[in-house]
Amino acid sequence: MATVSELAWLARINAFADHDVAPLAGRWVCGDVPGKDLLGRAAEYGLTRIEVPVAEGGLGLSFAAKARACELLAAADFGFAMSVVNSHNVAAKLARCARPSVKDQLLRPLLAGEASACTALTEAGAGSDFAAIRTSARRVADGWVLNGEKTWIVNARHASVAIVYAQCGEIGSRDGIGAFVVDLNAQGVERFARDADFSQVSAGTGGFRLTDCHVEPERLLLEPGLAFKSILGEINGARIYVAAMCCGMVRAGLGIVRHYGLERHTFGQPLVDHQAWRLDLARCDTELAAAQALVAEAVAGIVAGCDVQLLAAQAKIYAVDSAQRQLAVLFHAMGAEALNPERPLARHLAAAQVAALVDGSTEMLLERVAHLTHGRARRKTQSDRQ
Ligand SMILES: Cc1cc2nc3c(=O)[nH]c(=O)nc-3n(C[C@H](O)[C@H](O)[C@H](O)COP(=O)(O)OP(=O)(O)OC[C@H]3O[C@@H](n4cnc5c(N)ncnc54)[C@H](O)[C@@H]3O)c2cc1C
Structure with a gap:
């Protein structure tokens, strides 16, 4: 299914999973966390760029290559695989949908593995029933103001940027939900870790509270109705x-x-x-x-x-x-x-x-x-x- 050049790339990913990830993973259940350098190493292998178009600095590989890379990484550690693929997905989505000014700011560090990213839908009161989210986005003269709390989010412990799904209309309205690119180090953001035996520390699982968090208009990634x-x-x-x-x-x-x-x-x-x-x-x-x-x-x-x-x-x-x-x-x-x-x-x-x-x-x-x-x-x- 993967092309010949993709198969050669996957052989390198297999070696990375076996030699760089698997030997460390046992320590991640005994209190250690993956070092920042490991995401950088993953980036050197192209794992942060798999489906990102070549014109945007990515590898432009197929979904078949991505699925197989996920399989190989998870064989070493599921949490780390989730962490890498979630960050990659945000980069790919920004490459596809973000305004040029937002891409210019955010894409390079994500592709280089210098920063990580997350996608935040889930809230304490809304998991399977995604349409029930209560995080609100209110339009103001100079952009949007977000309030709410996201939890159980891969990478939320260390991500610098999140795609946050928020309700711009009435609670429960699918068409009211929009997606915003939120700087997690900005004012009005307070993050927390979700620690639990089963929570996969290597996935960087956590959450964040948004309190009157201001988001510029160009950071509305997907309009209500599209998200x-x-x-x-x-x-x-x-x-x-x-x-x-x-x-x-x-x-x-x-x-x-x-x-x-x-x-x-x-x-x-x-x-x-x-x-x-x-x-x-x-x-x-x-x-x-x-x-x-x-x-x-x-x-x-x-x-x-x-x-x-x-x-x-x-x-x-x-x-x-x-x-x-x-x-x-x-x-x-x-x-x-x-x-x-x-x-x-x-x-x-x-x-x-x-x-x-x-x-x-x-x-x-x-x-x-x-x-x-x-x-x-x-x-x-x-x-x-x-
Ligand atoms: C380690 C970890 C990482 C995660 N990472 C992310 C992330 O990066 N981003 C993100 O947005 N979310 C993330 N999630 C959240 C995940 O998507 C939710 O856990 C999932 O949507 C289920 O929601 P819930 O946990 O609130 O369970 P609930 O929705 O409360 O459901 C509880 C149980 O009831 C069942 N159930 C619910 N409704 C029905 C029904 N109608 N009929 C029958 N059974 C039903 C469910 O299947 C489940 O077994 C993560 C979760 C975990 C544990």
């Missing part, structure tokens, strides 16, 4: 790369456990020679192949410019579900050794739970699948009757 539609369009891609990330984590876990099964002996033989043990791994391998096939089909759909709502939802539902189940199986198959922070299984297991929430929770996606498939069935029944 909600734009999210619906972009989210299919996010669902697919999150599904790919889940495949990456299971693939990595499977490789480690399989190797462990050759070395660890119980009752006089390697674990792999106990049939009950190895059948669990065989099931995991089989589910991984199915998840990878769904992801590949969805990626191909995006690359071909098709409507991938259904494929994206199905790929994410299955890959996440399977990762939640199979990472638990792999964790168990390794015995106590799975708890060793140098092993990624506990991190990946927690990450699969997070994957089940972000970019459309499993329940929301099942609703989407039901809606789309029932719609098809209804149309078929009607056309059969005519």
Whole structure:
């Protein structure tokens, strides 16, 4: 699916994930956080520029290359993969939609990995039900004034810039939601960290409060009416790369456990020679192949410019579900050794739970699948009757 030159680039990303990210990731569950230099290294490999057009200083690579890069990074650490791809997505969106003056100010440091960025929709009272956000944007003579609080946002701990979705009209109105480019170091912004065992420190998860935060008129990125539609369009891609990330984590876990099964002996033989043990791994391998096939089909759909709502939802539902189940199986198959922070299984297991929430929770996606498939069935029944 990826081109020959993309495959060469992906081989370098694989080496970066293996040699630069994976060895550090175990410490990120023991209090360390990724250093700023790691984002800079990721930028040197082009991970901040994947889909940004060449004319804007990017690599102009395909979605197929991006999804595979996400898979490779998540095999090392899901949180770091989310951090990098979220920053990249903001850069790509600014390159596509921002006014030239805003691009001139913000794009270069993001592409160079000198700064990070985030996308902020979620609030304490509005997650799945995005249209219920209460962060308000009020038009004033010299721009906009934003008030509200965003939480559970990847990169919010360190990002210098956020694309903030805010309500410009009545609460609950989809057409009232606009998107703003907000300087997170500006007056009126107070950020906070979200610490939790499962919160993926390496994803820089946090939030921020906006109190009479002034935003210049040129920083309105998407007018009310366009912002909600734009999210619906972009989210299919996010669902697919999150599904790919889940495949990456299971693939990595499977490789480690399989190797462990050759070395660890119980009752006089390697674990792999106990049939009950190895059948669990065989099931995991089989589910991984199915998840990878769904992801590949969805990626191909995006690359071909098709409507991938259904494929994206199905790929994410299955890959996440399977990762939640199979990472638990792999964790168990390794015995106590799975708890060793140098092993990624506990991190990946927690990450699969997070994957089940972000970019459309499993329940929301099942609703989407039901809606789309029932719609098809209804149309078929009607056309059969005519
Ligand atoms: C580590 C992490 C990083 C995140 N990063 C970002 C980010 O960068 N930007 C951002 O904007 N957001 C981010 N989020 C937020 C994420 O998008 C939300 O967690 C998600 O939208 C779900 O919202 P919620 O957590 O408020 O759950 P809720 O919406 O309160 O739902 C709770 C549970 O109920 C289920 N549920 C809700 N409604 C229904 C229904 N109608 N029918 C059946 N079941 C239902 C959900 O599936 C879920 O299981 C992040 C979250 C986490 C944990």
